[in-house]
Structures are given as structure tokens and as C-alpha cells.
Amino acid sequence: MKIVVTGGAGFIGANFLNHFVPKHPEHTFINVDKLTYAANLGSLAEVAKADNYRLEVVDIVDFAAVDRVFTEHQPELVIHFAAESHVDRSISGPRAFIQSNIEGTFNLLEAARKHWSDGAGLFHHVSTDEVYGSLGDTGMFTESTRYDPSSPYSASKAASDHLVRAYARTFKLRTRITNCSNNYGPLQFPEKLIPLMVLNAVEGKPLPVYGEGLNVRDWLYVVDHCEAIWKVIHEGEDGETYNIGGNNEVRNIDVVKEICAIVAELSGKPKGELEGLITYVKDRPGHDLRYAIDATKIRTELGWEPTETFATGLRKTIAWYLDNPAWIEQVRTGEYRKWIEKNYDNRG
Ligand code: NAD
Ligand code: TDX
Numbered sequence: 001m002k003i004v005v006t007g008g009a010g011f012i013g014a015n016f017l018n019h020f021v022p023k024h025p026e027h028t029f030i031n032v033d034k035l036t037y038a039a040n041l042g043s044l045a046e047v048a049k050a051d052n053y054r055l056e057v058v059d060i061v062d063f064a065a066v067d068r069v070f071t072e073h074q075p076e077l078v079i080h081f082a083a084e085s086h087v088d089r090s091i092s093g094p095r096a097f098i099q100s101n102i103e104g105t106f107n108l109l110e111a112a113r114k115h116w117s118d119g120a121g122l123f124h125h126v127s128t129d130e131v132y133g134s135l136g137d138t139g140m141f142t143e144s145t146r147y148d149p150s151s152p153y154s155a156s157k158a159a160s161d162h163l164v165r166a167y168a169r170t171f172k173l174r175t176r177i178t179n180c181s182n183n184y185g186p187l188q189f190p191e192k193l194i195p196l197m198v199l200n201a202v203e204g205k206p207l208p209v210y211g212e213g214l215n216v217r218d219w220l221y222v223v224d225h226c227e228a229i230w231k232v233i234h235e236g237e238d239g240e241t242y243n244i245g246g247n248n249e250v251r252n253i254d255v256v257k258e259i260c261a262i263v264a265e266l267s268g269k270p271k272g273e274l275e276g277l278i279t280y281v282k283d284r285p286g287h288d289l290r291y292a293i294d295a296t297k298i299r300t301e302l303g304w305e306p307t308e309t310f311a312t313g314l315r316k317t318i319a320w321y322l323d324n325p326a327w328i329e330q331v332r333t334g335e336y337r338k339w340i341e342k343n344y345d346n347r348g
Contacts, residue, residue, distance in 0.1 A: 004075040006032045006060060006108065007082030009039035011188040012126070016081070016226045021047045028052045030073050032066075033082065034059040034100075037335045042327055043187045060104035063111070070115040079124045079229065080108055083160075086191050087130075087153045088343050091285055094152035101156035102163070109167045116173070123175045124233050125164045129218070129245065130154035131179060134288035141179075142294045143241045150286045165239075174238045178229055181245035181293045185222030185313065186320040189331060191339060193217075194314070197256050198321045199328065201263045201274050208344055211283035213253030216290040220246040221313035224306035231304050242302070245293025248310040253278075262318045281347035 007013040008031030021029050033039055035057055047053050054073075058065045060082055069075075082104060084090065084097045105125070112123050132141040133148030147162075149155040167173040184194045197207050228244040236242060250258075256278060264271035298304045308316070321328065 001027045001077060002030065002073050002075045003027055004030045004032055004069065004073065004078045006078065006080045007039075009033040009035055009041055009044060010081060010085070011038070011185075011192075012183055012222055012225060013081040014040070014043035014187050015185060015222045016079070016229070017044060017047050017053070019223055019226050020230065021050050021053050025052050028054065030054045030056060030069070030075065032056045032058050032060065032069055036084070037333075037339075038085065038189050040187070040189075040327070040331055042330045060107055061099050063107045066107045066111045067114070070111045074115075076120065077122050077124065077233065078108060078112060079126065079233070080105065081126045083157065084153070086189075087151045088191070088284060089339070090151050090153035090156070092342065094156075097152050097156040101153075102159045105160035105163055109163060109173065112173055113167065113171050119172070119174055121174065122233065122238070123164065123167075123173055124229065125161065125175060125177045126229065127161050127177055127179045128154065128157050129179050129181045129243065129291050129293050130288065131158040131161055132291075135290040135292055137290070140292045140294035141243060143179075143243055143297055150288050168239045176232055176236050176238065177241045178232055179241065179243050179293075180225050180228070181218035181220050181291055183222045183225050184219055185317050186324075187327075188222070190328070190336070191343075193252065193255065194259065194317065195321060197259045198263060198318050201260055201277065202267060202322065204277065206279040207256055207260075207274075207277045208279055208281045208347065209253060209256055210281060210287060212280065213251065213256065214289075215252050215287060216249050216292070217252065217255075218245045218292050219248040219250060219255075219310050219313070220244065220306060221308035221316075224308055227307075228298060228304050231302050232298070235302050242298045243293045243295050244298060244304075245295045246306040246308075246310070247293075247295070249290075249292050250310060258314060259318065262315055263322075266318060266322055281344065
């Protein structure tokens, strides 16, 4: 089968390709990626040598380019990861989110509608739990929770989910959607909480915690997410939505303290010294308090179970960052440094 994987040079897409390309020589994986700041071809060094891998440097906002990919490769499956993904960037500059996440998804759906007649082809849309908005101290998101996005990022993802459902209902396009909680693991761009804190701790830089650090995220190891997507594609049902989450709710401040403890252990630095770097900074506007996924549907209907706990996955992740200084140097371009100045300099 020919599989288009959009956003395959980003964090989750690269983990997906690294995991599945070697396992499935019978499939050809076509990575369709614009190569934004968040992409890194260094993450795909091994996969790039494989006979069943191709790279198409394409902006999904460009319909003609997307159409050409469908014409040339005739994919039977699209797994749509490509998106602008960082909430803070969607606050300082929302336009790219509207373009890539909404218009980009629309273009893929239009190409799928044009090229896939009579139920040929499956469109798998990778989405987030942030579309459901914020929880209070109790409750969990199920597949029927009302959409209530808070940030331009989550609003753009919500819009893209709605478009996917509309194409399923109106044009009978075969689609599936997964809404997943916060991912962490190797290859994540160090603007996100976990890699940012790991790298800053290693370098003795401040650890900027937004607000009081009491916001809760439900963490899932990235390969567990990838396996869940694979399961939905192979065993799920058309038109259905599946929530994915690992039942790992942790307050941000506790995540940061845990990172300090593991970095201390692995690097030999005193834990107290690292915790002393914790700095409370101005909160994110519209900051969702708590996310928690009820993954009963994918667990009971498809038998999916995560393999990592937060403790095992976090240790593995930190060890990976400590062992891969070359990868870190590669992503820390001038653009990265500019973002760090822009996001943190005015937080006080
Ligand atoms: P990422 O920012 O690390 O990577 C995104 C990739 O998409 C990059 O390679 C980038 O170049 C590409 N891209 C962006 N705009 C594009 C465009 N216009 N055309 C072509 N390619 C483009 O993101 P990620 O964390 O890997 O997230 C992947 C997907 O999973 C996103 O759709 C995101 O909403 C979703 N998701 C992420 C998380 C998480 O915790 N990271 C959780 C749930 C869902
Ligand atoms: O420096 C920081 N300090 C801090 O306290 C950063 C970068 C984040 N935070 C807080 C904000 C959040 O409560 O940590 C939490 C996690 O922040 P992010 O890593 O930015 O993730 P989040 O906003 O929760 O969104 C992530 O999960 C859902 C991904 O970026 C999304 O793409 C995904 O859909």
C-alpha cells in the first residue's frame, strides 16, 4: 500500500516513520512535509536510506502541489500529522495556524475527494484533546465531549476535525479521527515543556513554569500514540473518533521536579541545585487548567494499551536527550534562539 504521511519530519511523524517504515517493507511511505522550523530531516537519517520511503517537500497550503502528490503517488491512505503545533506560537502569531491547520487540511480533503472515488482510500486525521477545552478538577474527555477550544491552535485543530467529519458525511469520504493527549519522547522540538526543561536543566538555565505550575496534562509516550494510530487505521471503523491517552495526569510543577530528579541522577548534578532553577513566570493567556482523556473506547473496542508509564517513558526520553547532543545542536538554529527570546523575555 502507498501511504502519504504528512508532517513526517516533525516530532510525532518522525517517530511514526522510524517505527513503522522498517517494520513494513510491503508499504511505501511518502513523507509530505513543508520542513518548517519544527521539522528536522536529521530525525529521519536511517529511514531516508530505506527503499520504501520517499520525501516530498510540499506545503499543504498549496493545493496544486497536494494534487500533484496524489496524481504521482496514488496513495490509498493518508495519515495527516502536518500542523503548526505550538500553543504559545499560536498566541503570538496565529495566521500560520489558520493556514496550515485549516486550509492545509481542507486541501488534503479536496484532493482525497477528487482522487478517491467509490470509497477508495482512507483519510486518518491526527488531532488533539485540546479541541475539548479545559476541565476543572474532575471529569474526563470522552469522544462525545462538546468542542470548546481555547487557543488559536486548538480552534484551528477543532476546525480541521469538523471539516474531516463534514467530508465523511457529505461526500462519503472514508475518514477516522484520533484525539490524543500530550505526547513526549525523543525528537520533540525543545519549545515544548519536557524537552525545554531537560535542556535548560542540563545547561543550568532557568526553568520557566507558567503561572503557579498547577495546570495538569495527561502525558503519553509518543510511540504509544503511534501504535494507537496504527491500530485505528487497521482495526477501527470509518467515520469514528477515538480518544487516545495514557492515564498519566501530572501537574506541570511535578513534571519539572521529576525532570530535575532524573537529570540530577543521570548527570551527577545535585538535585537541589536543579530545582533552584525553577522560575515562575507570567501565565499563558487562556491557559487550559486540566486535560484528561477517557480512552475506554480504544481500549475496549480495539484492545490498545500503552506500554510506557510516565516514569519509564520520561527516563527513556531524558536519556535520549542526554545521548544526542548532535541532534540538539541541529535544531537550535538562529530561529530557535529568536523564539526563546520572544516567548520568555517579556514574562518577567
Ligand atoms: P511538530 O510541530 O513537531 O511537527 C509538525 C510537522 O508538520 C513539521 O514537520 C512541519 O514541517 C510540518 N508542517 C507544518 N505545516 C505544514 C504545511 N503547511 N505543509 C506541510 N507540512 C507542514 O508537531 P507534532 O507534535 O509532531 O504534532 C503532529 C500532529 O499531532 C499535529 O497535527 C498535532 O496537532 C497533533 N498532536 C500533537 C500532540 C503533541 O503533544 N505534540 C498531541 C496530540 C495531537
Ligand atoms: O516554558 C513552558 N512552561 C510551562 O509552564 C512551556 C513551554 C509550557 N508550560 C506549560 C504549559 C502547559 O500547561 O506546560 C504545559 C505543556 O505545555 P506545552 O508543552 O506547550 O504543551 P500544551 O500546550 O499542553 O500542548 C501540547 O499538547 C497537545 C502540544 O504542544 C499540542 O500540539 C498538543 O495538541
